[in-house]
Amino acid sequence: MEYRVLLAESDRSMLERLCQVVDDTPNFTLAAKFQNVSDALGQGAVFNPNLILLDIEQPGGMGLVDAFKKVYPAASILCMGDKWQAESASGSIKAGAKGYIIKPFSGVELQESVDAFSRLGSDGSAEILVFFSPKGKSGKTTLIANLAMSLARKSGEPVGIIDADLQFGDMAVFFNLAAQTTIVEAVRDIRFLSPASLSSYYMPVAPNVSVLCGTRTPNMIDKVAIDKLENLIAMSRGLFRYILIDVPAGFNPTSIAAAEASNTTFLVSMINGAYEIDHMKRALHIFRDWEDMENRAKVIFTRVEPCDAQARLELSQKLGYPVTEIIPNDYAIVSDAADKGKMATDIRPDSPLSRQVDRLADNIIGRKHRIRWAGV
Ligand SMILES: Nc1ncnc2c1ncn2[C@@H]1O[C@H](COP(=O)(O)OP(=O)(O)OP(=O)(O)O)[C@@H](O)[C@H]1O
Ligand SMILES: [Mg+2]
Known part of the structure; x- marks a missing residue:
């Protein structure tokens, strides 16, 4: 042009x-x-x-x-x-x-x-999706990686992942990346960057998917100040249509700052027969002061078996809050994909897990175009 x-x-x-x-x-x-x-x-x-x-x-x-x-x-x-x-x-x-x-x-x-x-396109700014988990091992990193691929494939628009799980971020492992630049360098340099120059800190992993990797060692956490993280998120808005942010489990300055900056925060928990409903209830309580809570705080359970409409309904009833999506128990596919440095949605696009992730992607894309959030 x-x-x-x-x-x-x-x-x-x-x-x-x-x-x-x-x-x-x-x-x-x-x-x-x-x-x-x-x-x-x-x-x-x-x-x-x-x-x-x-x-x-x-x-x-x-x-x-x-x-x-x-x-x-x-x-x-x-x-x-x-x-x-x-x-x-x-x-x-x-x-x-x-x-x-x-x-x-x-x-x-x-x-x-x-x-x-x-x-x-026309409305120019990204939708920020934060993935919060009350406790660790929720399946959220797996979900983010797969969802990013699905969102990019379906929307044809650029998707960014920020690994802000500052101590134990493993997005780089998921994508088999040896990152030259990470979130530490990005926040260090943020004062001197413009959106265009920030894009080189993100590593491309697939057509329309780029990752800003997490810290290389846990002690680097001190190098990421919260106000700079907020700036990083704001600046990244000009680069992508969707930005998926992985944050440390539990409530901490990082997860709170990211959730506050989000359009939608997904609360993710893995079903393992313990206290996940209880933990989720307590986590939801923290988001009560969001006026538009039901629009902005969405619940996802992973490793749900069986994974059908009935299970989702029962989980919603137990929780007393709508469950937006459930992801099936598919350890074999998830770990097989990880071994190959690929995503489950790529190697097994027809699997139940891929179908649910695709459905979530459809909902996110559809909602952006003002179609009703399905099932809620
Ligand atoms: N849908 C699933 N079904 C079965 N196993 C799963 C599923 N999703 C993830 N897992 C497995 O659960 C473990 C934790 O997953 P993942 O690393 O995605 O969770 P996390 O919440 O990011 O954990 P962490 O707290 O360590 O960051 C991994 O071994 C992963 O392979
Ligand atoms: Mg993780």
């Missing part, structure tokens, strides 16, 4: 610098430049731009997005800021911009930012 760019930047030297970048980038032409926003709003339409680069760190700030949308309904707006700020970035998207870019930027970064929003 050819971009005809309108640049609105209040700092003169920055304006000149960015004009040069736009001019030097293939597929981008500078259609008009303005130092003054009211001039850009009043006079720019004759240049018929289809991309607006808008400095929002000036009087009027975020409110300008709306004004530009009215004057240039057919153009995409990319907001520009001096440094990465999660609030400005998500605020820009909410206001109707397609993305947020840090200035000064290079031609490659400009191209990547535009690619990111073209890939993500």
Whole structure:
């Protein structure tokens, strides 16, 4: 696609610098430049731009997005800021911009930012899905890995996995990865990164699936501060349609921060004939202060046998809360897949486990398109 760019930047030297970048980038032409926003709003339409680069760190700030949308309904707006700020970035998207870019930027970064929003389609921001478990060994890492593949395959859109199970994250093992960069480096560098440069910290594992691996050794946990993790999640929103986050079992600063940042938190527990209903009840209690709890906190039981509608109903009744999905007991398939460094949904797409994971993926995708959340 050819971009005809309108640049609105209040700092003169920055304006000149960015004009040069736009001019030097293939597929981008500078259609008009303005130092003054009211001039850009009043006079720019004759240049018929289809991309607006808008400095929002000036009087009027975020409110300008709306004004530009009215004057240039057919153009995409990319907001520009001096440094990465999660609030400005998500605020820009909410206001109707397609993305947020840090200035000064290079031609490659400009191209990547535009690619990111073209890939993500119209509403531009990811859905954050957090997988929380009251206790360890819930089957959540297995579920996340398989669900990510299924979501990517079915939606055709980019899916990211963040392994924030900081002490015992094993997503890298699941995907047989020797990660060069992990969550530790990503949060270390986050201040200097833009969404486009962050993407190189994620490792591609399948078409449209990338993983940000966990820490290499448990003592690295201290290297991941909570505010930086929040920033990492916010910045990753511009890169993927769905982001699945694996968090440490139980309530801790990491799992709480991730759940707060989520659109949906799945509470996952494995049936093993012990106290899982009890644990789940107690875990649900913690989410009671979410006003939209039933929409946002979803229960999944794994290793359910038999795994049918009746079992789901009985579990819901025992729990006194809807059970969104149940995953069958399929140890042979799960471990066979793991041995091969593959996912169960890939090597046995017709197995009961794969079917249930696919159904969950359908629900997540359908819900995004405002179709009713099946069965709840
Ligand atoms: N649906 C299933 N049926 C049978 N076994 C399963 C199923 N899902 C996972 N498992 C097995 O249960 C064990 C724990 O699974 P997994 O590592 O996914 O759980 P986890 O909650 O991430 O655990 P941890 O607390 O160690 O992070 C693994 O040995 C896995 O192979
Ligand atoms: Mg795990």
